[in-house]
Amino acid sequence: MSAELKRLLQDSLGERAKFDQPMSVHTTWGVGGPAWCVCQVASQEEAALVIKATRQAGLPWMPLGRGSNLLVSDAGYPGVMLRLAGELASLRRQGDCLWAGGGAHLPAAVKFAARLGLAGLEWAAGIPGTVGGAVATNAGALDSDMSRLTRGITLLLAEGETARLEGAQLPAGYRQRSLPRESLVLAALLALQEDRPEAVGLRCDQALARRRRSQPTGAASAGSVFKNPPGDYAGRLIEAAGCKGLTVGGAQVSAKHANFIVNRGGATARDVLALMREVRQRVLKSSGVELEPEVEVVGHA
Ligand SMILES: Cc1cc2nc3c(=O)[nH]c(=O)nc-3n(C[C@H](O)[C@H](O)[C@H](O)COP(=O)(O)OP(=O)(O)OC[C@H]3O[C@@H](n4cnc5c(N)ncnc54)[C@H](O)[C@@H]3O)c2cc1C
Structure with a gap:
């Protein structure tokens, strides 16, 4: 089924259908394994065609913007990431x-x-x-x-x-x-x-x-990692829990803004997830607040 889909996407989109694409180049965190396909569509008709064919092939699909709120797993995404271009951008x-x-x-x-x-x-x-x-x-x-x-x-x-x-x-x-x-x-x-x-x-x-x-605007990140809990700020709670600078592999809690996790180079999704877990635990212990992720985790951990 996916060989047929691959042929159809290549025939209809040419170079705009890219297969086995590392999501580290399509996300601002610079993290993530390969997506089966990243497609660029320039019209509503193209988008509809890709979605229909992908669904018929039994693969998942999802819209992809600039990947600035996504943490894609190291195992990648087993379907089609759909990006809008041309008139649709x-x-x-x-x-x-x-x-x-x-x-x-x-x-x-x-x-x-x-x-x-x-x-x-x-x-x-x-x-x-x-x-x-x-x-x-x-x-x-x-x-x-x-x-x-x-x-x-x-x-x-x-x-x-x-x-x-x-x-x-x-x-x-x-x-x-x-x-x-x-x-x-x-x-x-x-x-x-x-x-x-x-x-x-x-x-x-x-x-x-x-x-x-x-904010650490020059570093690779996905913006705020956790949502602000009612009446408080995630960054304040994370800093108060002593997490600034905390590091797992290539991922680090920013020293400038505690609600940012930056990729210092070579971070994996596993590093980021482990650091998120550690931060949540420390915040829960120090303030009793359970932080909820703002970033979206995609694919199998
Ligand atoms: C340095 C930095 C600062 C940031 N500051 C802020 C901030 O101040 N406030 C804030 O809210 N966020 C902030 N963010 C997070 C992020 O930029 C926003 O959430 C942004 O809106 C995500 O857009 P995107 O196109 O990158 O979406 P993606 O990360 O690609 O996707 C996010 C979700 O949106 C869906 N999606 C994308 N495009 C479409 C579409 N066309 N139709 C339907 N669904 C779609 C995706 O499927 C996914 O579920 C920041 C991120 C960074 C890196």
């Missing part, structure tokens, strides 16, 4: 809204909005994901998040049909959004407000500078 103005393809790079969307003098997305400066990934994870910072901006979403559902949902139709919580199972965010319409481009640009610069001061 483009940006355009629609009145006071920003229309963004699900594969659009979030930093590019932030800059595009600033150039147009559209305010509201400045908090996302420095988040290295895609618009689709940010919608799916309800990414947020500085007391804002994607759900507050999202006026509508175009989804491709598992059976191949599309659905246009109003923002309010999708329940959202802290770093979570209830998308239908096995769905792909093809595009999002973000509601912004007109402002002077210089004022928007300045707020983006301020958000970036703030990140650079408090």
